[in-house]
Amino acid sequence: MRGVHVTRGGAGAVLRGVDLDIEPGETIALVGRSGAGKSTLLKVINGLIAPDAGEVLVDGRATRDWNPFELRRRIGYVLQDIGLFPHMTVGANVAVVPRLLDWEPARIAQRVDGMLDLVGLPPATYRERPSLELSGGQRQRVGVARALAADPPILLMDEPFGALDPVTRAELHREFRRIQAQVRKTVVIVTHDMAEAFALATRIGVLDAGVIAQLEAPKTLARSTDPRVRPLLEPLLEARAIFA
Amino acid sequence: MRLLAFLAAHRAEFLALLAQHVLLVGASTLAAVAIGVPFGVLAARRPRLGAPVVWIANVVQTIPSLAMFGFLLPLPLIGGLGARVAIVVLILYALLPVIRTTIAGVRGVDPALVEAGTALGMTPQQLLWRVQLPLAVPSIVAGVRVAAVIGVGTATIAAAVGAGGLGEYIFRGLSMVDPTVILAGAIPAAALALTVDGALLLAERALRPGRSARRSTRAAVAAGIAAALVTTVAVAAVMRPSGGRGVVRVGSKNFTEQIILGEIVAQTLEHAGLTVERRLNLGGTFIADRALRSGDIDVYVEYTGTADTAVFKEPVETDRQRVLDRVRRRYAEGGLTLLEPLGFENTFAILVRGEDARRLHLRTIEDAASAAHAWQAGFGYEFLQRADGYPGLSEKYGLRFAAPPRAMDLSLIYRALAEHQVDLIAGDATSGLIAAYDLFMLEDNRHYFPPYDAVPVARAATLLNHPAMRAALDGLAGRIAIAEMRRMNQAVDAGHQDPAAVARGFLARLEPMPRSKG
DSSP states (O other): OEEEEESSOGGGOOEEEEOOOOOTTOEEEEEOSTTSSHHHHHHHHTTSSOOSEEEOEETTEEGGGSOHHHHHHTEEEEOTTOOOOTTSBHHHHHTHHHHHTTOOHHHHHHHHHHHHHHTTOOHHHHTTSBGGGSOHHHHHHHHHHHHHTTOOSEEEEESTTTTSOHHHHHHHHHHHHHHHHHHOOEEEEEOSOHHHHHHHOSEEEEEETTEEEEEEOHHHHHTOOOTTTHHHHHHHHHHHHHHO | OHHHHHHHHTHHHHHHHHHHHHHHHHHHHHHHHHHHHHHHHHHHHOHHHHHHHHHHHHHHHTSOHHHHHHHHTTSTTTOSSSHHHHHHHHHHHHHHHHHHHHHHHHHTSOHHHHHHHHHTTOOHHHHIIIIIHHHHHHHHHHHHHHHHHHHHHHGGGGGGGTOOSTHHHHHHHHHHTOHHHHHHHHHHHHHHHHHHHHHHHHHHHHTSSSTTHHHHHHHHHHHHHHHHHHHHHHHHHHTOOOOOTTEEEEEEESSHHHHHHHHHHHHHHHHTTOEEEEEEEESSHHHHHHHHHHTSOSEEEEEHHHIIIIISOOOOOOOHHHHHHHHHHHHHHTTEEEOOOOSOBOOEEEEEEHHHHHHHTOOBHHHHHHHGGGOOEEEOHHHHHSTTTHHHHHHHHTOOOSSOOEEOOHHHHHHHHHTTSOSEEEEETTOTHHHHTTEEEEBOTTOOSOOOBEEEEEEHHHHHHOHHHHHHHHTTTTOOOHHHHHHHHHHHHTTOOOHHHHHHHHHHHHSOOOOOOO
């Protein structure tokens, strides 16, 4: 990302000149207060929002030069409210992008089963289930399976575990690390939960008022004295003090 | 009980009318979906383009159905008598609910789902087909439900343009003033509406996303295809090509006398060796006139006074010959030929009891004016209101009654006179009840009422193509006396005889007919 400005992002958020290099295979967590521009930054990457200035390069090519539909099919996307299609079965939801890419039906079927296995939902039980019948944790797993189904090199996750209870969330964090160890995607995950960022990310970027205040490995960030970063760390330190 | 007996006696006809009704509604509703859903989608996605569509559909909805039939009849392709124009009208009425619910359904899709689809790389088209439309289906089905229920009701009017359906019974019952026949059409139509409503409600529930999504989608697609096939076949069957070149189409308006006259004309032409198609029971003067001008019928019997005032909008003229000449000239301007009067007038009749007429030696309305001061009069609502009704009449003859005239329903007015509830009424000169109740028609000796001579009017082109037609119809000139017409009306209305049989009996008595085929 080179000097990305967005004057009208979602929910009044703006970006004021974001520079960001993301290496293949790393997991970046973006943290920050509500309205800091985290989700807007994600949507700039897959072209849902076009930058007003600056440019975003994906695989060395500016997003505005990509066919937007091809670009998005190469980038997995998991939303906070998941957005599973209620009129489709679990299997059909997972198959959405492979179908858009016109895969052979047999290949799609095989891939759907593989993805459901990967996220820990036995295909025989879940493939034909209507997606409305799932629990929150199960829906989130299907959301991840859908995002990964076409084997995109990049995965964007917008507060994917935000709506879950802490136990389920911790379980999904373990699952995420297991899956990421297997598939090695370039992942950008937006969260307002610093603990989640520490649990999942190789680097953590702190967004504040539309700029990246700091982008460091978790251990480095933990020692930050930046006044824009410290308030985000405080809750973690307090929790640790209780257990100490 | 009488209703059940009627339905049992007319079972085959009833089932045919019911089938026609279902076909009219089914075909028009499916077509409305085929047209309305794309427009609804367009309107939902491009409000600026869509707003005029919704606006037009709204305006169409406010046009009374009978007027709509009248407007569409003369149009090429979609016009003409029969199922086609009825289906077009029903489609127009069904469009608004379908378009509205399509818009609501597409717009009502959770924005998060639209964003999810977009983020997964769907093009707007794919988003529409894979996400927005499937999720809008329950809403669209709700609109189809409304459209179909409205359609069942509106389709009863279709009988006015010869499209058949349960409205046949309603119109027939209205013209015969027979509640049983009206109910034979109205109750099954209501039951049909409830059935359609219930069935589509179940469909709507089944299609809500949730349980067994894939199966219900498949079922819906299969049901849709099946319905489309059935309807296509049915429409093809209903829309049988209307008459070849050699066919003469005989029309009539929708009351007993007109149907009998239509039969007399039709049978006369058949005896003359012509092939005849009957388009009887059309919904009123307006429709019959439109049908004649558009060539959907070739001949029907009109009344000179009606043609003069209602069709040609001329001021009231009471001279018989002048009205006849003027109407003949005005018809000729439109390529239509007024033939020779049949011999009777269907005018307003000022009636008193026969016993009073004989006792007081009454012959004319003028005679009655002197006795009227002791009488109570009874008139229909329309006659009381119209300028050429009671107000003008009382002025012309100096009629003064003991009390203001009573407003009464036309179906009760003859009986009220016979039973001494009133002493003078305005009725219908050809009503069979005049003889049945021994009533006396006072002569309009000051010529207050315009003349209403019954005269066949035909398309000039058809007369040219079928030289035998004119000769045959001229053979009826002056042959139907008013007493004869009253008797025939009575035979159908009170005697429940078939109009065709009554007409056949009349023609047989008229003269021995040659039994040849041309």
